[in-house]
Amino acid sequence: MPVECLISALLPSLLLQCGQTFVRVEGKLFAVSARNPVAPSMALMRQVPLEILLQNSEVNTGLIKTQLLARLEGRSSLKNLEPYLFAEEGSPVHGDVVEFHGPEGTGKTEMLYHLIARCIIPKAEGGLEVEVMFVDTDYHFDMLRLVTILENRLAQGTEEMIKQCLGRLFLVSCSSSTQLLLTLYSLENLFCAHPSLCVLLLDSLSAFYWIDRSNGGESLTLQEMNLKKCANILEKLVTQHHLVLFATTQTLMQKSANPAESFLPLKLPHETETDYRPYLCKSWQQMVTHRIFFSKQSNSGNSKGFTVVSCHLKRHQTVKRSFSVAECGVQF
Amino acid sequence: MASGRWWTLCLQTWRTLPKSVPCLTSLDQLLDSGLYTGEVTELMGAPGTGKTQVCLGIAASVSLGLKQHVLFLDSTGGFTASRLCQMLQAQTEDEEEQLEALQRIQVVRVFNIYELLSALQELRDRLSQQVVSSMGPLKMVLLDSVSAVISPLLGGRQSEGLALMMQLSKELKTLAREFSLAVVVTNQVTRDSSTGLLKPALGRSWSFVPSTRVLLESKEASWDKASTRRAASLAKSPRQPTGIQVELDIGNGDVLEPSLVTPTQGL
Numbered sequence: 272m273p274v275e276c277l278i279s280a281l282l283p284s285l286l287l288q289c290g291q292t293f294v295r296v297e298g299k300l301f302a303v304s305a306r307n308p309v310a311p312s313m314a315l316m317r318q319v320p321l322e323i324l325l326q327n328s329e330v331n332t333g334l335i336k337t338q339l340l341a342r343l344e345g346r347s348s349l350k351n352l353e354p355y356l357f358a359e360e361g362s363p364v365h366g367d368v369v370e371f372h373g374p375e376g377t378g379k380t381e382m383l384y385h386l387i388a389r390c391i392i393p394k395a396e397g398g399l400e401v402e403v404m405f406v407d408t409d410y411h412f413d414m415l416r417l418v419t420i421l422e423n424r425l426a427q428g429t430e431e432m433i434k435q436c437l438g439r440l441f442l443v444s445c446s447s448s449t450q451l452l453l454t455l456y457s458l459e460n461l462f463c464a465h466p467s468l469c470v471l472l473l474d475s476l477s478a479f480y481w482i483d484r485s486n487g488g489e490s491l492t493l494q495e496m497n498l499k500k501c502a503n504i505l506e507k508l509v510t511q512h513h514l515v516l517f518a519t520t521q522t523l524m525q526k527s528a529n530p531a532e533s534f535l536p537l538k539l540p541h542e543t544e545t546d547y548r549p550y551l552c553k554s555w556q557q558m559v560t561h562r563i564f565f566s567k568q569s570n571s572g573n574s575k576g577f578t579v580v581s582c583h584l585k586r587h588q589t590v591k592r593s594f595s596v597a598e599c600g601v602q603f
Numbered sequence: 604m605a606s607g608r609w610w611t612l613c614l615q616t617w618r619t620l621p622k623s624v625p626c627l628t629s630l631d632q633l634l635d636s637g638l639y640t641g642e643v644t645e646l647m648g649a650p651g652t653g654k655t656q657v658c659l660g661i662a663a664s665v666s667l668g669l670k671q672h673v674l675f676l677d678s679t680g681g682f683t684a685s686r687l688c689q690m691l692q693a694q695t696e697d698e699e700e701q702l703e704a705l706q707r708i709q710v711v712r713v714f715n716i717y718e719l720l721s722a723l724q725e726l727r728d729r730l731s732q733q734v735v736s737s738m739g740p741l742k743m744v745l746l747d748s749v750s751a752v753i754s755p756l757l758g759g760r761q762s763e764g765l766a767l768m769m770q771l772s773k774e775l776k777t778l779a780r781e782f783s784l785a786v787v788v789t790n791q792v793t794r795d796s797s798t799g800l801l802k803p804a805l806g807r808s809w810s811f812v813p814s815t816r817v818l819l820e821s822k823e824a825s826w827d828k829a830s831t832r833r834a835a836s837l838a839k840s841p842r843q844p845t846g847i848q849v850e851l852d853i854g855n856g857d858v859l860e861p862s863l864v865t866p867t868q869g870l
Contacts, residue, residue: 374807374810375807375810375811375839376810376839380841381841409776409811410642410776410777410779410780411642411814411841413641413642413814413841413842415639415842416841416842419842444780446773446777447773479769481762481765481766481768481769481808482766482769482770482773484762484765484766485762485763485765485766485767486766521807521808521811522807523807523808524807525807596844
């Protein structure tokens with residue numbers, strides 16, 4: 272796309288913010304004057320491609336620098352977040368949506384603690400030093416457990432150190448799907464103000480499933496409306512702010528024993544192996560890029576107590592691994 | 604939530620960590636120093652394995668030992684004040700103390716889900732307004748039993764029963780979290796058709812609700828000699844490895860008998 276078109280498409284909104292006037296002559300834009308260059312809002316800044324920002328020299332250069340740094344930092348790879356969890360190398364990338372699915376007691380919340388610890392521990396100690404947002408709808412989040420994991424993983428688990436790590440964690444609880452929706456809308460400002468906030472954890476997405484179904488009455492659309500809106504706003508947040516989203520869903524229903532009964536043809540290999548029956552709305556199912564199934568091994572002879580089957584949905588790659596849970600958290 | 608409070612929230616939460624409420628010595632060993640506030644603990648067992656007795660023991664211990672208030676929601680009619688008195692008498696000789704301990708335990712009889720929900724709503728109103736009444740600082744809510752209230756609602760194709768169950772669970776969890784209470788519920792068990800293991804009743808959706816789960820079983824296989832010995836094992840816990848077992852003696856009003864911890868399964 273030629274540069275001039277980009278400018279004309281984007282700058283009209285920037286215009287109002289910067290206090291600049293542009294004149295279009297023969298299809299090209301020329302800056303007329305720069306008076307009171309007011310800094311545009313952070314949200315706008317993030318949406319404008321870097322090339323445009325650099326060309327528009329009237330914009331506050333200080334802001335450009337912080338934006339550059341923030342974007343470079345934000346894109347600092349999450350590839351080392353947890354390589355064992357993903358079916359292929361180089362995952363997760365920004366924009367990925369990962370679903371943790373499994374019955375109760377299989378270690379999904381424990382895995383989320385592991386991810387939080389990996390993110391908030393400073394680079395000197397082997398972590399990624401990025402900020403994490405945790406949305407808790409299940410009320411299972413236990414700060415004591417997180418602090419125990421941090422103490423075990425940090426070389427010197429002093430209170431100062433742990434407080435510093437916890438300063439990178441943002442925690443919010445929601446007790447209904449409407450509250451979840453409103454919370455997600457209000458997170459926009461937070462993501463704009465914290466460019467290094469690039470991981471969003473949601474535990475769990477299916478917490479209000481039965482309540483929503485009952486409130487929706489007979490109409491399936493009404494029943495799924497809140498969740499559909501949540502899925503849409505999550506997609507918007509993930510793409511606009513280059514996040515990685517990890518969401519937990521619970522196995523609320525049993526897979527129908529007769530394959531002929533299920534509406535979707537079982538094409539993917541993982542669906543025959545695992546006890547997965549899709550019940551959340553279509554918008555969510557289409558958003559997911561990786562689906563990871565958790566299960567517990569019932570034979571006590573094996574030292575590793577839990578298994579994960581990780582599927583990359585677009586590339587149809589599946590990988591199976593096992594892990595155990597110790598005092599210091601998840602261990603592969 | 605005020606937008607200004609976002610980033611200070613996690614530090615505040617760290618200062619108000621969930622506290623453990625130590626109640627019965629042997630049960631405390633199982634539960635990593637006691638029942639934790641801010642979460643729901645489930646006691647499951649077949650009929651006659653002593654769930655109500657353990658609940659009474661917990662109530663007596665918390666009220667007498669820790670001097671905290673307790674709310675006992677009775678849905679089976681199994682609460683007997685005389686048994687509670689017996690337990691208190693076994694722990695202390697002083698009648699004055701026993702009386703005070705009895706005054707700190709409030710019993711509400713609820714026999715269906717709507718009564719239960721309105722009792723919880725009343726509790727929430729009282730706690731939010733911080734009414735200083737005979738109901739002082741509440742620390743624990745015991746619900747005996749949740750399956751008696753929920754089982755009649757389940758079954759059939761309508762999701763209303765499940766929605767009511769999830770609403771109850773949401774109410775219990777938010778009460779526990781917001782007011783720092785320890786919530787204990789008792790439940791029945793059923794046998795899993797595929798593996799043959801005991802699992803809690805009320806289905807899959809309920810199984811996600813409690814954070815900690817303790818299974819109570821009778822020790823003796825034979826029924827001719829009535830035994831008061833029970834085995835409590837940890838079936839689910841967010842901070843301990845599962846499979847730890849302790850022995851409890853629920854007879855003679857003394858549920859405090861400590862016994863050895865035998866880990867049957869490692870990590």
